[in-house]
Amino acid sequence: MSFRIVRRSKFRHVYGQALKREQCYDNIRITKNSWDSLFCAVNPKFIAIVIEAAGGGAFLVLPLSKTGRVDVNSPLVSGHKGTVLDIAWCPFNDNVIASGSEDCIVRVWHIPDGGLTKSLTEPIVELVGHQRRVGLVSWHPTANNVLLSAGADCRIIIWNVGTGEILSSIDHPDLIFHCSWSWDGSRLCTTCKDKKIRIYDPRTGEMEQEADGHEGAKPQRAMYLKNNLIFTTGFSRMSERQYSLRSESALGEPIVLEVLDTSNGVLFPIYDPDINMVYLCAKGDSNIRYFEITEEPPFVHYISTYQSTEPQRGVGSMPKRGCDILNCEIARFYKLHSKGFVEVISFTVPRKSDLFQGDIFPDTQAAEPAMTAEEWISGVDREPILMSLKDGITQPKKAEFKAPPKKPNILDKNPAKKITPSGSKEATPSPPGSPLPANANRLEELMSELKKMKTVILKHEVRIRDLEEKFSVDANANNIANNGETLLPDEV
Structure with missing residues (x-):
């Protein structure tokens, strides 16, 4: 007589379910760029999606409540001159988003409450420092106003967004595939084209550790977990997709190294630090796998797959x-379809009780910074501030920043002017006698209407030209059939 021992876990029965179509988003021109990025960023207020637009430098921001069919003329964030490659919401201010682009510039934008009413072309800060495209942006998990950007110039720059200054810079040996902050933001893990995994001190730029990663040539990614563990995804020498779990103290000796399948999409790990779960998804795949990380072997436990x-x-x-805590929703994903549809997928733990389930909802990261940028660069380390989910989610106060004198705070509730990096001229207030704001607003409305009329006229001109060419072809065909002669364009 044999017995099968089943591992006890609160998340063994987690299942994913897509919401109804009217609760999703449709008619969005999702970007066709092949860059290895997720192209979507979400917070409790907004969803941001990189789209296919004229010039390529735009992304769409919608309030979460604006579901259904999206108007093709919806206002965009369109200040970049090159294709947008990555976007990331500020963890401490739900109205602030950063974007990196092929134009080599990182821009930070303020989205007004309720969403955009017209296209946004002026950022609140421009961060100029990279020589080639910027493919990754990532906010510090605990320090206010600290942003990381990584470019194809093999350089990682850490910015103080409030002043536009560079806090530190890391010259990387080769093309950077991915960067991940540690739990308290005191260290940085990177993956690289040379197949190495490295750990850096982000303040000094000094490399603390280096080890061989996955053997395949395709991009690999690394994600810092709690307890100084690092979860990586990559490819074997035979182009098999793999994942591994490593300890920071022994980076070159994986605790777990498993082959997943033979598909060719780069696996993106998404980490839930509250319950130690990792979700794996990839472009071109139609499924999302999820695992639980524990302290006992085999350490990475496969749970299930959403297909x-x-x-x-x-x-x-x-x-x-x-997330919807009362319905035991532990994760929610927004899946971009190539046909312009954004599907919302909810992952739920089945429970019969309507009461708050404290065992599956421990304290989570609050939208409140643990320290300032000045404290962090001076050497202070603090773990994220946690909040209880028991009493429901209340709208957090926007983070306030104590910027140095003559350095305006760019994440104030109502940012008034654009900031450029230190060394460049700042905007000056309008002199006395300047036009009233109402007149300025009226002028902007007229200019916007003029642009729309020019667009309509251009469309009509193209249509008229197409009709003339078609009429010319038809006339020639009829003339050849009747007389055997071809008419010149002026004779038609």
């Missing part, structure tokens, strides 16, 4: 404070 028929172009994940 669908449509492949994904990208995925956005909702912070825990934006």
